[in-house]
Amino acid sequence: MAAYLLFKSVESRIHSCRYSQGIYKGIYCDWSEPISGVSEIIKLKPDMWKEWIAQTKCFLENDQFQSYRPTIDRINTDPSIGYRLSNIAMLPFGQNSYKAQAKPVYAFEMGNNQSNVIPTFRRYDSITDAKKDLGLPKLENDTGVFTNTQDGKTFILQSSATTVGEQSVELDSNESEQKVYTGYIPIGQVEIDGQLYTINQPFTFEQMQIKLKNQA
Template identity: 85%
Template sequence: MADKKMGRPYKLHPSEIKKWVEKYGENTYLPRGILCVQSLIEDEVIEEEYSMAAYLLFKSVESRIHSCRYSQGIYRGVHCDWSDPISGVSEIINLKPEMWKEWITQTKRFLENDQNQSYRPTIDRINTDPNIGYRLSNVTILPFGENSYKAQAKPVYAFEMGNKQTNVIPIFRRYDSITDAKKDLGLPKLENDTGVFTNTQDGKIVLIQSEQSTTGQKSIEVDSNENEQKVYKGYIPIGQIEIDGQIYNVHQPFTFEQMQIKLKDQE
């Protein structure tokens, strides 16, 4: 006897897979997502014509659950109310009908534009407070293209780090987005809030932070992989000393693996 889950077998019948792929393409083939859609249709929660919309909703909810659970990238420390994607999908369809209606409309645009990822509907938070996170009252729909741009468009700070021979206090510059920072620094790839220094093409050493990290609203991501973590050396000015009439600055060296710089308002 085949194992059952929610009244359905764990595995899809080959004929069901073929039918789905012929209709939507191989790039949309995720068995557990299709099983969720079929369960929703059988339970009369949705009509069959909204299969792709429900499938994309399943994938988006599942992605957020996994990202929050395993603290992946920008989702580190972000709360997620759902423990499984099926419950999240069901809640949104049944309890947020306006969002579900918009999701269906955006899915149609996605299909009409040859499944261009920029048009794919995704789940986004209304309030970005990580403690509120992903919960029914705080989610909305946003096309992938806008969601991606939104993430890139947040302000970042680039701190140019000095050494004991040059500047002790970092020189910093604010950029409207990480895209602007990459363009100005001549770097094709750039990550913020890692606490790790980046070498620019013109020989500068910079530390890139989001505005939230720079103002102390959030902490940098701590890398627990000790085998790959690089150790840096810094210097703290502790005074001056005179030798044969010459004044020398005295610095105390220290080592560190990651750094976070916080700017405070002057009262």
């Protein structure tokens, strides 16, 4: 079972990096097929392999609850270093997910006023903090779609990497139905009876990415 879980984890990383899926866009992977990755880890990283076996036992003893499943984690998050033998370690799925959620995120509030095309934003230290402040039990970032709060506000959640343009938003491949949104671009002004009005051109889109300069 430990070898099988390691094979599936290596296979998943290879596939995600090769096809630039979501957060794996631009991340280097040293393996082209999973067998070589599994063999190298078992032979050349015996301590990691022992930890993997121990965590697999824990996974099985806890009814294969996902939080206990062993995963491959990068030690240095530099995309150019990526997944290579010298830069990987075993980390339980639950800790890996928490580590991902602990990264800063930006919440962009999208105005309902058609003339308000520049959203205001807030920076949170983690997606957990964003969930608590916005009052949402489930919140995902980097999907490029809108999230509505109970008080009628609309937000887009983005990681720091997406906000500064280091990676692009990508909808989940399991998304069964993409929502279509409408936005407005001011294209001119007209004066009627001494009153100045803004003319807006509507446009539709399925997802959005907002990029900020000089943000980290």
